[in-house]
């Protein structure tokens with residue numbers, strides 16, 4: 001691993017934290033209670049800034065603003081072309097502020113700066129432009145019903161959308177949420193994750209310049225059990241979209257059911273199989289399996305966290321996977337060349353270390369890593385387990401950290417059965433040079449995305465979401481629009497058919 005020297009003296013980011021308040025009705029405001037909470041630097045555990053803490057009363061204020069902007073405001077009524085232009089201007093502004101936003105993102109999350117600046121913020125821009133393009137292409141049908149009737153469907157915005165996002169890709173998932181909702185003409189109250197409020201607040205400051213009317217997008221920082229739960233229970237919220245843990249997803253569905261049955265989109269956890277067949281290009285598969293798991297410190301819902309390798313190539317794959325992990329550059333995420341920064345916080349750090357101990361205790365072989373990196377902050381050495389069995393906790397639970405589990409398989413039927421035996425069904429990787437093998441696996445796997453000879457290819461145009469306990473609904477692409485539209489049937493008798 002890279003030296004721990006950089007960890008002793010964290011690199012100082014050259015960006016100011018200018019926005020710490022709640023963003024309601026086009027204004028930065030204090031929370032009703034006056035309370036704040038600290039957002040921490042995962043490199044050190046030290047405070048970056050104190051952030052206004054939203055609570056039920058602030059959610060009420062934000063929902064009232066979003067309600068008014070929907071019921072009375074220009075947003076759902078303006079031409080779709082106007083909405084499209086505003087989204088395009090927002091994309092331009094984010095692009096212009098790319099580096100400052102990326103710096104805040106790295107500071108708040110601990111992810112490598114190059115990843116934030118060169119991959120994630122540009123993906124946010126791309127996604128907003130993609131959905132800007134949809135705004136004036138959303139339309140219903142005319143339907144040849146029985147009888148002398150003119151039947152049409154209108155595709156209308158649902159109303160006020162409540163959106164709750166996690167800390168692993170704060171601004172990227174923010175864009176997945178707001179892009180389609182705004183393109184369809186909805187208004188929004190969005191709650192960021194308590195660990196990572198900064199990047200969304202920076203963007204809040206760009207909304208007015210982009211021309212977004214006040215009240216259309218309200219951003220609340222705060223905690224799940226207070227602000228988050230109030231948003232989910234609110235009777236004036238018409239729709240919920242959530243990305244986060246499966247456990248919290250269940251709570252959110254319950255809160256909707258107990259209040260007004262608002263429809264819910266959920267993007268939840270995963271335990272994605274990464275299947276390496278005997279005819280795979282081994283070096284590519286090793287590299288992709290490594291990235292599939294370790295990307296973003298292993299904090300990806302779709303992480304390839306069960307690496308199934310055919311027995312004929314298992315030993316070679318394992319040696320190479322281990323060597324690759326030993327070469328992984330861990331260090332200050334602001335340092336160029338860093339591949340892996342710290343985990344998000346002490347809670348996640350402790351949880352990951354507990355899973356590592358459980359792996360050892362249950363008899364898996366710890367090939368490398370398995371301990372903290374450096375002494376400060378929440379860094380963990382890239383960890384590889386071999387001899388992992390399906391019934392071990394590390395092969396069943398979502399670890400959400402830099403822990404690769406390598407399992408052995410003999411034939412395709414067996415690996416399909418084992419891959420599908422998970423309660424999750426978010427994604428899978430399939431590595432084979434044989435198109436028939438790859439297609440057979442792609443069809444048999446019960447998951448929302450199959451990547452063949454690649455992994456983590458995310459794109460604004462490609463739908464993403466889960467089978468089973470990995471979620472409900474799809475985000476991104478044309479499918480992502482469905483979450484934010486009501487379908488109204490309009491039936492008119494025809495006088496002279």
Ligand code: ADP
Nearest residue numbers: 165166192193223224225228229244245248251
């Ligand atoms: P984690 O445990 O990794 O923080 P969560 O799924 O709990 O993952 O968090 C994702 C998002 O859900 C965060 O914005 C968090 O504040 C929010 N959240 C957590 N609990 C609740 C809840 N009971 N109701 C609504 N939102 C919640």
